[in-house]
Amino acid sequence: MAVLRRLTQARRSPSERTALAGEAAAEAAEAALRAEPQPDAGTGGPAAEGAEDRPGKAPKAPAGNHTPEPDDPRAAAFFDCDNTILRGAAIFYLGVGLYRRGFLTRRDIARFAWQQAWFRLNGAEDPDHISDAQHTALGIVAGKSTADLEVLCEEVFEQVVADKIWPGTRALVQMHQDAGQRVWLVTAAPLEVARVIAGRLGMTGALGTVAEAEGGRYTGRLVGELLHGPAKAAAVRALARREHLDLDRCAAYSDSANDIPMLSLVGHPYVVNPDGALRRHARAQGWRVRDFRTGRKAARVGLPAAVAVGVLAGATAAAVALHRRRSCA
Template sequence: MAGTRRVTVSTDAHGHTTGWADATAVGPTPTDPRAAAFFDVDNTMMRGASIYWFARGLAARRYFTTGDLARFAWQQTRYRVLATEHAGDMSQARQAALAFVEGWRVGDVERLAEEIFDELMAPRIWAGTRRLAQRHLDAGQRVWLVSAAPVEIGRVIAARLGLTGAIGTVAEVVDGTYTGRLVGELMHGPAKAEAVSQLATVEGLDLPRCTAYSDSSNDLPMLTAVGRAVAVNPDGALLRVARERGWEVRDFRTGRRAARIAVPSTAALGLLAGAVSAGRALHRRRRPA
């Protein structure tokens, strides 16, 4: 895979910078070009956090030590029981987003993301959510993923699912290599709504005709930025809001799985920062040439 980056970076009149990537170089022309659907990824499109599964795939390839992954898994279990996403997580999450890709080639990240998606993420895609996305595609609308993960990883997931593209966290790239600095903000909370608005302006979308899907109350800014909001596998706070506002609710969890507290995306990024820090020396030694 070539190391050429395929990311559009946009800055609005208020100075908000965001980025997105098309899943394919040339896609079909939508028959309903003014409408689109936006899907959160973690716990909405797939079970768990995409960045966690990516880290687990790297550990299997010895980019992390077994001990690093064990500590990461223990922390994930702890967050399943105790953690919720909140503003206090964001500095740790931002650090993770920076540390995670520093020094990597863009092409290497995308190649590994493709391999790891097929191995670990594809079996965890919610079939029900995937069907919802397909309905929009069948209606001639574009479908975008919106994730706090690096936009290149989001693009790979979108491509594998046959979707239009992905909005995600944009890390600075110089000469095909990540510098460890962010372009804009971590794609979380209000940043998702700002990104959706910017993409709508560039792509000529009519937001009142668009739909957004998420599991988390942290995505309320995105859910309220469009004409139709759908709560998918919702956390307690989002479920309450959805019921109050008469939003559609889709829950694809069953039995014990429905009772679990899923790993929040920012918590997963924060946990990843610890794993990256602990395994940094080995990580650098084994980074693809």
Template sequence: MPRIRKVTVSTDAQGHTAGWVSTDLEAALIAKPDPGAAAFFDLDNTLMQGASLYWFARGLAARRYFTARDVARFAWQQARFRLVSEHTGHISGARDIALAFFRGWKVEEVERLAEEIFDELMAVRIWPGTHALAQTHLDDGQRVWLVTAAPIEIGRVIAQRLGLTGAIGTVAEVSDGAYTGRLVGDLMHGAAKAVAVRQLAVVEGLDLRRCAAYSDSANDLPMLTCVGSAVAINPDAALRRMARAKGWQIRDFRTARKAARIAVPVAIATGVAAGAVLTMAVRRRAAR
């Protein structure tokens, strides 16, 4: 809704004009804060086309941290990985390799790269429909958080760029401003998302029965079922079945052709291997 402003213009003895803008009416039109309600959005393939880590890796490849061929090889491996299984051992191995890649990197450098790469590659891949849904919650005075398996630094940059409240993500251990190669806790995936949402609700005084959650994947059922309103966005087959069975709202912002196709960016959007996008880069660097 457009803001309505009252403008008064006056003229002084020298013929100069001066004006002031009343923001009283504008302030009245802004929704009052609703501290008891919030919305939680998955990132990969829910708010963004494909996986944020894939695009982050593309940005690193463009900066010659490793090659585009490495990214392509990873994308194929991740597509196969999602279609076959999500074994814990595979996730742990990919996580450890990615953590090794970032060991010794300064946090501020990763944040700077995340900002640059978001502007270059990620911003154009934000689903306008999902972004609009997030904005409706903000317009209603509610807070909106991203909940993603991607590193918290990436999630935080995206949340800031989109005007959201904040992000919940995978947290890497930091010492003296640099990554140690270890995690604080585990990947923000599956049941871990629900645990984090519940913890945040306690801290922020949220009534989860009045909160909403949005995701594309059945992996996020723990988060979707811990709130009062669940919405399936661009859902995978398992989530679509569950949403229909439970009467949840389904929003699909893909074209029919894209929705029917198992594309690589969609397949890698699982997020379960939050650091695995850099697997090939680590192996390449270790071989030198």
């Protein structure tokens, strides 16, 4: 990773930053897969506690051993996170967690609430919202300990994952695990967040946005760029090369037209809870569609403005109340 850190300091073209982000994500994912012991697979730590009781959790590996070789080592499944596995967007849940721990202001949390409402109601990502959340998060973590953020992510997503997972997508994850295939989460969310969510679902590992760190502290910069759109495809391609996967035998799942590059890489693309653009593309390509949402049209057409304003007002009111409680304490 040291070479990647040096490279990311240089001025790079968009395509070079995309490739760098993909390589960084794949390198981090492979390093975690090869690490010994593996916290989420066997020897304690928050991710291991109660693992046997979580649906979809893979059996624990013996302490001190590497992850067992899959029965079908040339095939794998790649799952997008936001609105594919998780209801809503992981980065916004992280924002709420940061606020509750004093890292964000009331204005920040109001903006995060509005963006989350927009995402839930429109069923699609807004690049400006994602960029805004990214820059806010990078500014917050600059100079902070990487270990501290890992602990914070565990705390934030302990409850979120249990409450926000689409049961239908969880079943798809389990289907690939039962087939003896590796299953990877692929998301623009920070790698630390991605690993927690993947661990809770018993996935093999995660490909996420890699934040640059030196001496155990974040610099406030990314390695390459956000793992979004073409960068996800670059990460999947890089991991497939490292793990000797046959992409024609692999599957990928996503809700967003931004992930068409990733979906187009594999032999078995699936569309889950799609936005309008991806639904149209899937229809044209003959891709299979799974929609686990209920009352989708009602949510998008019936009360969008009222719900959005309500979410924003509720978040702001909660922020004020929390601020007052802290002031009185």
